[in-house]
Amino acid sequence: xxxxxxxxxxxxxxxTVPDPKIQDPRDxxxxxxxxxxxxxxxxxxxxxxxxxxGGDVIGHETMGEVVEVGSANKKLKVGDRxxxxxxxxxxxxxxxxxGYFSGCERSNPDAAKAAKLWGxxxxxxxxxxxxxxxxxxxxxEYMRVPFADIGPIKVPEHLSDEQVLFLSDIFPTxxxxxxxxxxxxGDTIAIWAVVRSGSSRSGVPSCSAPAG
Amino acid sequence: MIAIDTVPERMNMAKAAGANxxxxxxxxxxxxxxxxxSGRGADACIDAVGTEPHTTASLDSVIDRVKVxxxxxxxxxxxxxxxxxxxxxxxxxxxxxxxGGFLDKIPMGSAINRGLTFRMAQTPVQHYxxxxxxxxxxxxxxxxxxxxxRASLADGPDLYKKFRDRQDGCIKVxxxxxx
Numbered sequence: 001x002x003x004x005x006x007x008x009x010x011x012x013x014x015x016t017v018p019d020p021k022i023q024d025p026r027d028x029x030x031x032x033x034x035x036x037x038x039x040x041x042x043x044x045x046x047x048x049x050x051x052x053x054g055g056d057v058i059g060h061e062t063m064g065e066v067v068e069v070g071s072a073n074k075k076l077k078v079g080d081r082x083x084x085x086x087x088x089x090x091x092x093x094x095x096x097x098x099g100y101f102s103g104c105e106r107s108n109p110d111a112a113k114a115a116k117l118w119g120x121x122x123x124x125x126x127x128x129x130x131x132x133x134x135x136x137x138x139x140x141e142y143m144r145v146p147f148a149d150i151g152p153i154k155v156p157e158h159l160s161d162e163q164v165l166f167l168s169d170i171f172p173t174x175x176x177x178x179x180x181x182x183x184x185x186g187d188t189i190a191i192w193a194v195v196r197s198g199s200s201r202s203g204v205p206s207c208s209a210p211a212g
Numbered sequence: 213m214i215a216i217d218t219v220p221e222r223m224n225m226a227k228a229a230g231a232n233x234x235x236x237x238x239x240x241x242x243x244x245x246x247x248x249x250s251g252r253g254a255d256a257c258i259d260a261v262g263t264e265p266h267t268t269a270s271l272d273s274v275i276d277r278v279k280v281x282x283x284x285x286x287x288x289x290x291x292x293x294x295x296x297x298x299x300x301x302x303x304x305x306x307x308x309x310x311x312g313g314f315l316d317k318i319p320m321g322s323a324i325n326r327g328l329t330f331r332m333a334q335t336p337v338q339h340y341x342x343x344x345x346x347x348x349x350x351x352x353x354x355x356x357x358x359x360x361x362r363a364s365l366a367d368g369p370d371l372y373k374k375f376r377d378r379q380d381g382c383i384k385v386x387x388x389x390x391x
Contacts, residue, residue: 002389004368012369035365037375037385040310043264045372049312085337101336117313122334139368141389153341156349162356162386163348171355172340173308180306180331181256190214190245190254190298192291193261193309
């Protein structure tokens with residue numbers, strides 16, 4: 001398949017890479033219908049994210065159609081249209097059970113490396129270095145989704161790709177940023193770097209971007 | 213809402229949404245926020261920038277740049293420092309911009325003495341999905357308004373450059389494999 005691969009600072013290439021395969025019975029493979037470039041992908045592009053390797057497929061704002069489902073995955077079926085969260089979560093561990101999906105204890109195979117740098121490891125992420133799982137990202141024709149019975153959300157046909165794609169990251173991220181502020185009537189909220197995401201209407205920004 | 217940026221297209225979007233817009237390349241961010249909050253500071257400050265702020269906007273961001281280039285530092289937290297200073301006593305600093313390592317010269321004295329709350333995370337997306345999908349379905353919000361560039365996946369390498377360099381008002385890129 002074709003994918004966008006990182007080869008170093010300011011060096012992205014559109015290349016042929018191996019097709020993803022089901023590796024675990026809970027996996028699914030999606031055929032990507034739309035993907036976006038996140039402001040945080042620019043950190044990778046600019047070469048400031050540690051743990052990247054030449055040829056890594058990046059991208060973590062992705063949606064598509066399910067084309068293959070692992071034998072233990074009872075939630076998805078071929079043909080489902082889904083948006084995939086950028087965070088990979090098992091749904092069963094201490095953190096997932098408490099709703100802290102981005103703290104999943106089981107989705108980062110590079111957990112020992114991450115713990116050395118950060119004390120403990122967070123969840124694995126799509127396309128975001130070999131500190132966070134080395135999972136091939138979604139700026140590609142196809143993507144393998146681990147724990148696909150937990151992460152992907154089915155979306156109705158009447159909504160366009162562009163209306164739902166940002167559920168993968170920047171819409172919930174902007175929403176969370178505002179929720180953290182516990183906003184009350186009359187409050188003044190200052191936001192550095194605006195309009196990354198779906199929400200000027202609700203007054204929310206999102207994800208990271210060079211600015212400020 | 214006070215929106216701090218310098219990219220004209222993004223500032224226009226924020227203005228259209230009713231925000232007070234502040235260009236950090238042309239104005240003193242701290243002084244403007246003081247003016248807008250009767251000298252008290254903002255109730256909450258959101259750092260959506262993270263580790264790569266604009267490098268010439270202030271002296272401390274130039275120093276950060278040099279330190280990272282010489283392997284003496286891992287991140288360039290200019291925005292976080294400024295957000296702390298601009299936040300009112302007992303206010304909240306909300307961080308969704310991404311940082312990677314060890315941040316230098318964070319004004320913890322300011323934060324502790326004035327009772328600030330720090331909240332931050334890589335988003336637990338799954339937690340938010342059902343309610344935010346419902347908002348889209350109910351027509352309360354249509355996040356597609358941010359999209360400025362549509363292209364095929366094959367054009368990706370050029371789009372990365374265009375997005376990074378903010379060429380032609382590029383704010384958000386969506387690609388399709390078969391476009």
